[in-house]
Amino acid sequence: MSSLPVLVLNSGSSSIKFSVYEAGNGDRTKLVEGAVDGIGTDQGKFWIKDATGKKLVDQTPALPNRAVAFKLVADALHSGDFPAPKAIGHRMVSGGPTVQENQFITPALIDEMESYTAFAPLHTPIAVYIMREALRLFPGIPNFVILDTYFHRTMPEVAKHMPIPAEYAAMGVRRYGAHGVSYESIVYQLQPNVPEKLIVAHLGNGASISAIRNGKCLDTSMGLTPTGGIISGTRTGDIDPGVLLFILRKIAETATSASDAADKLEVVASKKAGLLGVSELSNDMRDLRDAIKEGNAKARLAVDKFTWTIAKWIGSFVAELNGLDMLVFTGGIGENDIASRAEICTDLGALGILLDAQRNDVRGAATISSQTSKVTVRVIPPAEDLIIVNHVVRLLGQ
Secondary structure, eight states: OOOOEEEEEEEOSSEEEEEEEEOGGGOOEEEEEEEEEOTTSSOOEEEEEETTOOEEEEEOOOOOSHHHHHHHHHHHHHSSSSOOOSEEEEEESOOOTTOOSOEEOOHHHHHHHHTTGGGSTTTHHHHHHHHHHHHHHSTTOOEEEEEGGGGGGGSOHHHHOOSSOHHHHTTTOSOOOSOHHHHHHHHHHHTTOOOSEEEEEEOSSSOEEEEEETTEEEEESOOSSTTSSSOOSSOOOSOOHHHHHHHHHHHHTTOSSHHHHHHHHHHHHHHSSHHHHHHSSOSOHHHHHHHHHTTOHHHHHHHHHHHHHHHHHHHHHHHHHTSOSEEEEEHHHHHHOHHHHHHHHHHTGGGTOOBOHHHHSOSSSEEOBOTTOSSEEEEOOOOHHHHHHHHHHHHHHO
């Protein structure tokens, strides 16, 4: 195979991240990466840098909407100044119950995934919009969807099935999980020595944990949507359904319709809860750590709730795995928040997990467990774009 530049697109609520890899002849070399940040705000940024980190584009354009933002990316890649993609891979949280395999994108497939927006309401509308724009702005270039849920498809039925009436299960309501591309990238980086019993904690503004046996997902914390599982930056995580019913009834007193009430409840559960809701300050762990140093009790409670919940989930997954060989921290908090890792592992001391304080005083890849720890504890940054490129090359070959 000759040169094969692959464009990776990862869209968020106010940003579009992208990278281009050379994937021909078995190569996997990152050529450029960039982002359009601050979409819909007055703080728009558009940057591209090469593999060495040198800024090639550094602009502060007006970004009133996603259309303007994505056209900047497309125009740059059509300019001749950067490698023009021959294939495109799109990160997608969930394709719903009928789209579970990574595959070639068609307009009909986009429509099908869009019909299950409720399964990832904060992510799907943006992702399907970018897919449609990519088909339009890069005509003739094959596009592929790479699903977070793909990694979790190996969960047994007992883990996937929700304790709900069968009529709703038949609609596709079950545990799907998220952050699957991140988890897959950790397993990929551990090859050929993937531990039999592995737990990975992907901790960031969105946070989840997965139990992995022999490289395959056994269970994961997020459920039907990314709102489930452990407390995140602005999400509740798992919560007594009665709490949501209580809030819904309060909202319904002034809502204009059932749909309006549901939308407002979604905002509460997904955008106003979690670390932000408990602390009443911020969803950013760095802000909360600074506030704790100043004696902020609500910030302390929010962080304690975060680390306590994570330790509980890890403990339950150790029971499912019937032991644990390795614990991996990844994601923005997992890689960079030294204190969170220490607090979580202190709560897991009964499992034989013991950190080395000096080894843990690091940001980025490292083994941070003590030599006497019964479980190896590592920090491994995810390599999500690389996994997406790998899937695109595989699908092209088919």
